[in-house]
Amino acid sequence: MIQNMGVVKFDIFSGSSDELTQNLSQFIAEHETQRNFTELNENNLRNRIWTQLFDTLNNEEYKSTHQLCLSALRLLSRDKTDIDELVTESRIATLLRFAYLDNNLDNENVASNSETVVETLKVLCNLIYNSQQARTLVIQTSSCLSQTVQRLSKQRSELTHEGRLFHLRLLFLVTALCIHTRSKVKTELNAEVHLIEMLEETSEQLRNRPQSVLKVNDHAIACEVLKVLFNLYIRAEDEQMEEEKNEKLVSILYELLICETIENQDELISHAVNLLTVVPINSYSTLIPPVQSDNVKLVYHNMDMRAVSTLLKFLNKRLDSEIDLTENISPIATVLIRLARAQRLARKYIRLQILPPLKDVMKRPEEGITLRAKLCKQLTNPQTDLRDLVAELIFILCKESVARMVKYTGYGNAAGMFANKGLLGGRQPKTNYSSESEDSDTDEYIKYKEQINPITGCYESPKPNPLEGMSEERKEYEAVQLANLMDKLTREGIVQPCRIGEDGKPKPIEHVLELQNDSK
Numbered sequence: 001m002i003q004n005m006g007v008v009k010f011d012i013f014s015g016s017s018d019e020l021t022q023n024l025s026q027f028i029a030e031h032e033t034q035r036n037f038t039e040l041n042e043n044n045l046r047n048r049i050w051t052q053l054f055d056t057l058n059n060e061e062y063k064s065t066h067q068l069c070l071s072a073l074r075l076l077s078r079d080k081t082d083i084d085e086l087v088t089e090s091r092i093a094t095l096l097r098f099a100y101l102d103n104n105l106d107n108e109n110v111a112s113n114s115e116t117v118v119e120t121l122k123v124l125c126n127l128i129y130n131s132q133q134a135r136t137l138v139i140q141t142s143s144c145l146s147q148t149v150q151r152l153s154k155q156r157s158e159l160t161h162e163g164r165l166f167h168l169r170l171l172f173l174v175t176a177l178c179i180h181t182r183s184k185v186k187t188e189l190n191a192e193v194h195l196i197e198m199l200e201e202t203s204e205q206l207r208n209r210p211q212s213v214l215k216v217n218d219h220a221i222a223c224e225v226l227k228v229l230f231n232l233y234i235r236a237e238d239e240q241m242e243e244e245k246n247e248k249l250v251s252i253l254y255e256l257l258i259c260e261t262i263e264n265q266d267e268l269i270s271h272a273v274n275l276l277t278v279v280p281i282n283s284y285s286t287l288i289p290p291v292q293s294d295n296v297k298l299v300y301h302n303m304d305m306r307a308v309s310t311l312l313k314f315l316n317k318r319l320d321s322e323i324d325l326t327e328n329i330s331p332i333a334t335v336l337i338r339l340a341r342a343q344r345l346a347r348k349y350i351r352l353q354i355l356p357p358l359k360d361v362m363k364r365p366e367e368g369i370t371l372r373a374k375l376c377k378q379l380t381n382p383q384t385d386l387r388d389l390v391a392e393l394i395f396i397l398c399k400e401s402v403a404r405m406v407k408y409t410g411y412g413n414a415a416g417m418f419a420n421k422g423l424l425g426g427r428q429p430k431t432n433y434s435s436e437s438e439d440s441d442t443d444e445y446i447k448y449k450e451q452i453n454p455i456t457g458c459y460e461s462p463k464p465n466p467l468e469g470m471s472e473e474r475k476e477y478e479a480v481q482l483a484n485l486m487d488k489l490t491r492e493g494i495v496q497p498c499r500i501g502e503d504g505k506p507k508p509i510e511h512v513l514e515l516q517n518d519s520k
Contacts, residue, residue: 037081074122103141121163122166185232235278277334320374357445379413
């Protein structure tokens, strides 16, 4: 319909209420999935249509068409073209009035007008996402954020599922795109408490009815709450003052992680993992509570490891993905690193799952489908952020022992991390780990230990000595040839020979003969 709107069909959003209802309904049906309206780029058509729609919204004679006008604006607001020019103070004021988020709020009408409120919230969410001007104007309205939080706390039972969902989405977009609002929403408006209460309602439902499946609606709400909480917790300055609240939040996350009756559980776990990357590390203890039931199957030293097991399964799935590896793996790797650092028993359990006692020494560490193999494969990933995170995780599981990491990954895979940390040349960092050994070498490992190549980390059959049968003169000649070749590669900038400095890091040399000093 829009493609014919030029000069001839400009009156599509005018006329009697019945005509407008028919035209709007047809427009919405035909363009429900459209995101860009390039046909409105000429003759100031876009602004004229927006003006017509807002004029209709402000006209009580057309009240019966108001929800259709909002639906049309929901579609049009997806298009970023000239969006900041289209968003004016009066138009935002109109939308806030329809959402009952303006300064003259009449709360009694929210429930009875829930469909109109939801449609308005969808328009506001689109505008906040696409327009800096909209974000500024919405935040300037003093009551908007406070009324949103109040509605999610005192009035959420009166709202439909979509009502709760889009109030949360508005709060998420504002706190995600306007960083300065986070402190106000978290501290002044106390939104954190109300959001945790909403999550707790979900966890209680699962705890009290363990055989029930978390409904799609509740699942969507829980995911949106987790997203908002992530925004409120990231770089929070008052984390040490709220230890009890943080532990309560993590205990709720524990309940969500151990539940096996959640449809599309990976999405919920993903948001829970993101939140765990920013909550204070001293609250992680509630992820591994003492066992209180005989029904718990995953027990380690009388501690419940179900949540940790869920996190490891999630890591395994993410490692199988070949798309956006850094984005997909970084959060879960970060959580496991923080958990391993914070909780000794969790570290030992994670180590047993990722780095169990070595049995198969015939394959390289990065070969196979085990968690160890998948992680070792990432140690040579060109995406340095991901590579360093995975290396840090394995290093912590090895109690930051260079020898133990070489045993499980091979020196070739770990050399990059050793160089970054200044651990080349056999240096060992100072650590605070217990002195008890966690290694229990298997018979297979002991049998082939002397034939395991520390560079590749796997067994290699004995090879003939390439120097056998050579005269001393021939050996000297080959050594000179090798030195000349290395010198040529260095001068041409193909390679850069290094030696190990006093800080344990590689230091470039000017000539390969300098390496003789290290061999004397």
